Amino acid sequence: SQTIHQWPATLVQPVGSPLSLECTVEGTSNPNLYWYRQAAGRGLQLLFYSVGIGQISSEVPQNLSASRPQDRQFILSSKKLLLSDSGFYLCAWSPGGGADTQYFGPGTRLTVL
Amino acid sequence: AQSVAQPEDQVNVAEGNPLTVKCTYSVSGNPYLFWYVQYPNRGLQFLLKYITGDNLVKGSYGFEAEFNKSQTSFHLKKPSALVSDSALYFCAVRDRGGGADGLTFGKGTHLIIQP
Numbered sequence: 294s295q296t297i298h299q300w301p302a303t304l305v306q307p308v309g310s311p312l313s314l315e316c317t318v319e320g321t322s323n324p325n326l327y328w329y330r331q332a333a334g335r336g337l338q339l340l341f342y343s344v345g346i347g348q349i350s351s352e353v354p355q356n357l358s359a360s361r362p363q364d365r366q367f368i369l370s371s372k373k374l375l376l377s378d379s380g381f382y383l384c385a386w387s388p389g390g391g392a393d394t395q396y397f398g399p400g401t402r403l404t405v406l
Numbered sequence: 407a408q409s410v411a412q413p414e415d416q417v418n419v420a421e422g423n424p425l426t427v428k429c430t431y432s433v434s435g436n437p438y439l440f441w442y443v444q445y446p447n448r449g450l451q452f453l454l455k456y457i458t459g460d461n462l463v464k465g466s467y468g469f470e471a472e473f474n475k476s477q478t479s480f481h482l483k484k485p486s487a488l489v490s491d492s493a494l495y496f497c498a499v500r501d502r503g504g505g506a507d508g509l510t511f512g513k514g515t516h517l518i519i520q521p
Contacts, residue, residue: 329508335513336511336512337450339507339508339509339510342508352507352508391500392438392502394455395509396452397450398449399448400448
């Protein structure tokens with residue numbers, strides 16, 4: 294069966310510091326991968342998605358970037374965090390596009406102080 | 407552009423009563439529709455989806471949803487609510503022509519089941 298991992302689970306960082314969040318998927322190959330942000334326990338905003346190694350599509354221009362160095366690894370990064378980057382970051386995977394279900398990881402709670 | 411509206415921030419239901427969580431959507435073409443549930447500080451769990459065919463979709467934990475194309479709605483229902491159903495529920499949509507891009511989510515509805 295497939296599983297998705299995210300770490301760290303929680304993170305407290307000062308403004309201006311760098312960020313690296315990691316997501317890995319097990320039990321499948323060539324998944325589509327997604328990063329979402331959820332602010333204040335409400336609606337999810339799609340940040341990035343990837344259909345293959347090195348292929349990243351950005352949905353919202355902002356202070357963040359994403360990379361996919363390996364087939365089942367998806368990394369969310371920032372060079373300098375802003376207060377507005379605080380939130381709950383969720384990684385998801387799907388077998389493909391269209392009607393395929395997206396399956397979510399446990400999330401990372403980021404607090405920028 | 408696609409969008410989802412969940413008109414109720416919160417729905418309160420007594421245990422054992424039927425529940426409905428409302429969702430309406432807007433897409434340029436035909437939709438794929440999804441419902442997810444989120445417990446505090448957890449990721450989203452998939453409940454059910456509509457792709458094509460029967461308008462009534464059955465999912466996990468006794469939930470079901472009815473696709474209504476004329477009203478562009480996809481309301482989530484359960485015949486008898488449990489206290490353990492209390493959580494945050496999200497409706498999501500993707501246009502069939504949208505490829506591999508992500509889902510568009512509603513803002514979520516807090517479902518509170520009172521004992």
